[in-house]
Amino acid sequence: MDFTPRRVIALVREGFYRDALSCQTIWLCASCYACAVHCPRGIRITDLMYTLKREAIRRKVHPKGLPTPVLAQEFYRMVQRRGRNSEFWLVLRMALKSDPWALVRLARSGWRLLRAGRLSMRTEQIRQADQLRTMFAAAREGR
Amino acid sequence: MALRRYLYYPGCSLRGTGVAYDESLRECFRQLGLELVELEDWNCCGATSYMAIDEGAACVLSARVLALAQQQAPGVDLVAPCSACYLVLRKTEDYISRYPEIRSRVEASLRKAGLPVQIGVQVRHPLEVLWEDVGPEAIRKRVQRHWRGGRVACYYGCQAVRPYGEVDRPIRPTRLDELMEAVNVPVVDYSLRTRCCGGSLTGTIHEVGLRLNYILLKEAVRRGAEAIVTMCPLCQFNLDVFQNEMERQTGEPFDLPVLYFTQVLGWCLGAELEKLGLRHLIAGRDLVERWFVKERPVEAYV
Numbered sequence: 001m002d003f004t005p006r007r008v009i010a011l012v013r014e015g016f017y018r019d020a021l022s023c024q025t026i027w028l029c030a031s032c033y034a035c036a037v038h039c040p041r042g043i044r045i046t047d048l049m050y051t052l053k054r055e056a057i058r059r060k061v062h063p064k065g066l067p068t069p070v071l072a073q074e075f076y077r078m079v080q081r082r083g084r085n086s087e088f089w090l091v092l093r094m095a096l097k098s099d100p101w102a103l104v105r106l107a108r109s110g111w112r113l114l115r116a117g118r119l120s121m122r123t124e125q126i127r128q129a130d131q132l133r134t135m136f137a138a139a140r141e142g143r
Numbered sequence: 144m145a146l147r148r149y150l151y152y153p154g155c156s157l158r159g160t161g162v163a164y165d166e167s168l169r170e171c172f173r174q175l176g177l178e179l180v181e182l183e184d185w186n187c188c189g190a191t192s193y194m195a196i197d198e199g200a201a202c203v204l205s206a207r208v209l210a211l212a213q214q215q216a217p218g219v220d221l222v223a224p225c226s227a228c229y230l231v232l233r234k235t236e237d238y239i240s241r242y243p244e245i246r247s248r249v250e251a252s253l254r255k256a257g258l259p260v261q262i263g264v265q266v267r268h269p270l271e272v273l274w275e276d277v278g279p280e281a282i283r284k285r286v287q288r289h290w291r292g293g294r295v296a297c298y299y300g301c302q303a304v305r306p307y308g309e310v311d312r313p314i315r316p317t318r319l320d321e322l323m324e325a326v327n328v329p330v331v332d333y334s335l336r337t338r339c340c341g342g343s344l345t346g347t348i349h350e351v352g353l354r355l356n357y358i359l360l361k362e363a364v365r366r367g368a369e370a371i372v373t374m375c376p377l378c379q380f381n382l383d384v385f386q387n388e389m390e391r392q393t394g395e396p397f398d399l400p401v402l403y404f405t406q407v408l409g410w411c412l413g414a415e416l417e418k419l420g421l422r423h424l425i426a427g428r429d430l431v432e433r434w435f436v437k438e439r440p441v442e443a444y445v
Contacts (some may be wrong), residue, residue, distance in 0.1 A: 003200065009273075011190075011426070012367075015198075015288065015376075027347075028344070028348065028351060029379070030191070030339055030341050030342040030344050031167075031191040031194075031301075031302070031342065032302065032339030032342070033230075033301060033302065033305035033306055034337070034338075034339060036306055037305055037313040037314070038314075043181055044306075045163070047353045050194045050195055050198070052197065053192075053194075053195040053196075054195060054196060057195070057196060063237065066347075066348070067346075067347040067348065068193075068343075068347040068348060069341060070189075070347075071192065071283055071346065071347050072192040072195040072196055073196065074282050075190070075192035075193070076192055076193060076197070078202075079186070079187045079189065079193070079204065082317070083186040083187060084155055084158075084186060084187045085155045085187050085190075086155075086159070087156070087159040087160055087238045088159070089153065090313070091346055094346070094347070105349065106346075106374065107380035108388075109384050109385070109388075112384060112387070112425050113160060113384065116423045116424065116425050117162070117422060117423055118159065118160045118161075118162055118423050119159070119160070119255070120159045120162075122199075124158060125186050126186050128184055131207075131256050131361035132186060132207060133203075133209060133255075134251070134252075135203050135253070135255060135256050136200055136203060137255075138251045138252040138254075138255035138256075139200065139203045139248040139249065139251060139252040140150055140199070141251065
């Protein structure tokens with residue numbers, strides 16, 4: 001974590017967008033919402049982090065080599081196309097695009113999962129993937 | 144007990160790494176006379192990734208799930224066992240009612256797809272269903288087997304009990320503990336019960352994810368727990384799969400079974416052993432095999 005969340009918010013308020021958007025901190029937020037339920041002023045910090053993540057990806061300023069934004073984008077693409085996420089293929093694509101060396105470590109847990117009957121290599125897909133695509137297009141047009 | 148019917152939204156995890164949750168949930172509900180009908184052609188909820196890319200698309204995605212539920216069985220509650228699915232679906236309902244901009248986008252997309260635009264689906268977590276629709280007292284009366292395992296730490300995780308949920312209160316929830324006590328499973332006072340497991344961080348920024356789970360496991364052991372009971376596929380995955388690796392890195396032995404609450408409950412209620420998905424567990428195999436045995440029902444020797 002390069003900045004504390006407090007500092008990220010201060011950077012945004014003072015207009016240092018580039019610093020706030022290219023930091024690692026926002027990608028360490030796992031969306032557990034602990035801050036949101038504890039904040040006495042009711043500030044939805046998790047949603048603020050989401051906003052910064054979106055903006056960072058839109059401006060392509062997210063830290064390079066960090067797997068989290070890669071995972072988010074691959075996940076998005078996979079579901080956009082098939083309507084479901086297939087864990088095995090998603091993790092594989094993420095590793096290949098961010099840190100191929102991680103495959104060594106992933107292979108170890110993959111093997112354990114395989115032995116326990118928890119690793120499915122099937123590609124999950126919904127029947128009406130075209131319906132979903134129509135919906136995304138309609139939402140983009142607005143109303 | 145009258146047969147109650149629910150729509151069931153397994154979500155992507157329960158099709159893969161969380162298959163034990165799917166199997167044990169179905170069996171546990173069957174034992175209690177609760178019927179689960181799988182939602183037809185359900186899609187992914189978008190989890191935490193979609194919100195990080197496109198807010199509108201994230202809401203459209205979960206709105207399709209809600210609209211399918213509305214179309215296939217109006218007025219029937221939708222059970223979402225994965226905490227991420229549960230939170231995302233409820234958050235979407237909240238966003239649709241709160242923000243007109245999102246509402247108009249979602250409605251446009253539903254209309255285009257020929258799906259119902261008016262959505263009034265109640266999204267519920269299985270723990271919430273068991274607590275409210277069956278109740279700990281009724282569950283206590285149906286106990287068929289004496290728990291022969293050790294003390295457990297009940298781990299609620301994050302998203303199910305956070306801002307959009309009604310599973311339990313967000314700070315120091317107790318329902319899972321009380322449900323375990325109802326079936327005579329001893330629990331320890333686990334103060335980290337709602338601390339985050341890191342979610343997908345174990346897959347992305349591995350050292351960070353590993354550290355979060357190390358803290359959770361270490362504290363459970365220190366409190367005297369011999370196993371952890373979870374209610375989310377991602378929590379179970381993180382706590383279960385990396386114990387070997389933690390042992391290698393820290394030199395401290397970790398071999399705790401990480402169970403789904405539906406596995407423990409199902410066993411105590413007399414479920415068939417093969418249907419609880421126990422073979423999918425990775426850590427603490429010895430204990431799992433010692434604890435979960437085919438035992439004669441309590442009545443047989445009392």
